[in-house]
Amino acid sequence: MSLQSSPRKSKKKTLVILSTILLLALAGAIAVPRYLNAQNTNKIDPSAGETRTVTVGTQDIRKVISGSGQIVTGDEETLTLDEDKTVDEVLVAVGEAVKTGQALVTYTNGTELDSTCNGVVGTIAISDSSASSTGNGSNSGNAAADDTITIQSTDTLVTQLSVNETDLQNLKIDQAAEITINALTDTTYTGKVSKISETGTYANGSSTFTVTITLDKTENVKIGMSTDVEIVTASVTSAVAVPIEAVSGSGDKAVVTVVKSDGTTSAVSVKLGLANDAYVQITSGVVAGDTIQYTVKTSAASGNAGGFGGFGSGGTGMQGMGENMPERSGNSGNQPSRANQAQ
Structure with a gap:
C-alpha cells in the first residue's frame, strides 16, 4: 500500500518556510540601515577643525x-649755455652717460660747458641759431638764454x-x-x-x-x-x-x-x-x-584654512578684531603687496 502526504502537513510546511523568509527579510531591512548609519558615523565631520x-x-x-x-634720479642738474658765446659743437647725446667735469659743449672761443655731476643726459635744448655762424662777425650764433642741457644725476x-x-x-x-x-x-x-x-x-x-x-x-x-x-x-x-x-x-x-x-x-x-x-x-x-x-x-x-579670522589680506587694520586690535601692514595704493615678516 502506497503512502501519501497529508495535505495539512504540506500546507503547514509551506507556511513555515514563508514565515522564515519573511523574518529574514525583516531582519535585513532593520540591519542594513543600522549598518549604513554606523558606517556614516566614521566619516569626517566637515564642520570639525584641526x-x-x-x-x-x-x-x-x-x-x-x-x-x-x-629707479629715478634724485637730483636733476640743469646747465644753461653761456649766451655771450657761440656754440661750436655739442659733444653728447640724450641718454648718454657722463662724468663730473666731462665736456658737453665746446664754444668757438675754445672754452667748454662741463658736466657738474655723474649721470645721464636727460635733455638737450639748443636752438639752431646758437650754432657757429658763417657770417662776418654776426652775433646770430650766440647761445640763447634758454639753451640748456639737463643731467640726471646718478650720484x-x-x-x-x-x-x-x-x-x-x-x-x-x-x-x-x-x-x-x-x-x-x-x-x-x-x-x-x-x-x-x-x-x-x-x-x-x-x-x-x-x-x-x-x-x-x-x-x-x-x-x-x-x-x-x-x-x-x-x-x-x-x-x-x-x-x-x-x-x-x-x-x-x-x-x-x-x-x-x-x-x-x-x-x-x-x-x-x-x-x-x-x-x-x-x-x-x-x-x-x-x-x-x-x-x-x-x-x-x-573652504579655506582659517581658524581665528578677521586679520584680512590688505589695508592696515585687522578687520574683525575690533578697533583696539594692533595694526598690520598691507598694500599701499595700487601696488602689489607682500606679507609682513616675522623673523
Missing part, C-alpha cells in the same frame, strides 16, 4: 608698507611708489626701507623715506600719494630699473608671540586657551601688540614657554 597644541615662543615682528616702483638715486591715503599716518621722513631691484636680485639695498607728496591722485574711490625713497648706495643701479620696496613703520624684537588663529575675541576681550600642567585648559585674557600676517605679539597674559591650544578649521569646513 586642534593644535604649541609652545609660546619669541620672535621679531615687523609692520611694513610695501609697493613697487622704479643720488631714488625710487618712488604710490601709497594709499590710509597709510600716510604711519609714514615719517627718515623711516628705513629695504629695496629689492629686480635686475639685481643678489643684493638688497637700503634707503630712507626722503619725501612724501603733499597732493594725492584720486582714482577708484580713494587717493594715493607718491613716496620717495633715497638709496643709501647706488652701485650697479641704473635709472629706470624696477623695484620692490618695504618701508618699516614699526618693529619689535624678541616679542612673545602666538599664531593669530590662537586668539579669540577682540580688544579687552582677547583670550587664548592655555594648557595647564595637569592637562586641563582655561581661557586666559591677553593684551595684544604688533602683528603681521601670521603672528601677534602678546604683551601680557602668557609668557614664553607656556603651552596653548587652538583650533584651525580645515578646508572642508571653511
Whole structure:
C-alpha cells in the first residue's frame, strides 16, 4: 500500500518556510540601515577643525608698507649755455652717460660747458641759431638764454611708489626701507623715506600719494630699473608671540586657551601688540614657554584654512578684531603687496 502526504502537513510546511523568509527579510531591512548609519558615523565631520597644541615662543615682528616702483634720479642738474658765446659743437647725446667735469659743449672761443655731476643726459635744448655762424662777425650764433642741457644725476638715486591715503599716518621722513631691484636680485639695498607728496591722485574711490625713497648706495643701479620696496613703520624684537588663529575675541576681550600642567585648559585674557600676517605679539597674559591650544578649521569646513579670522589680506587694520586690535601692514595704493615678516 502506497503512502501519501497529508495535505495539512504540506500546507503547514509551506507556511513555515514563508514565515522564515519573511523574518529574514525583516531582519535585513532593520540591519542594513543600522549598518549604513554606523558606517556614516566614521566619516569626517566637515564642520570639525584641526586642534593644535604649541609652545609660546619669541620672535621679531615687523609692520611694513610695501609697493613697487622704479629707479629715478634724485637730483636733476640743469646747465644753461653761456649766451655771450657761440656754440661750436655739442659733444653728447640724450641718454648718454657722463662724468663730473666731462665736456658737453665746446664754444668757438675754445672754452667748454662741463658736466657738474655723474649721470645721464636727460635733455638737450639748443636752438639752431646758437650754432657757429658763417657770417662776418654776426652775433646770430650766440647761445640763447634758454639753451640748456639737463643731467640726471646718478650720484643720488631714488625710487618712488604710490601709497594709499590710509597709510600716510604711519609714514615719517627718515623711516628705513629695504629695496629689492629686480635686475639685481643678489643684493638688497637700503634707503630712507626722503619725501612724501603733499597732493594725492584720486582714482577708484580713494587717493594715493607718491613716496620717495633715497638709496643709501647706488652701485650697479641704473635709472629706470624696477623695484620692490618695504618701508618699516614699526618693529619689535624678541616679542612673545602666538599664531593669530590662537586668539579669540577682540580688544579687552582677547583670550587664548592655555594648557595647564595637569592637562586641563582655561581661557586666559591677553593684551595684544604688533602683528603681521601670521603672528601677534602678546604683551601680557602668557609668557614664553607656556603651552596653548587652538583650533584651525580645515578646508572642508571653511573652504579655506582659517581658524581665528578677521586679520584680512590688505589695508592696515585687522578687520574683525575690533578697533583696539594692533595694526598690520598691507598694500599701499595700487601696488602689489607682500606679507609682513616675522623673523
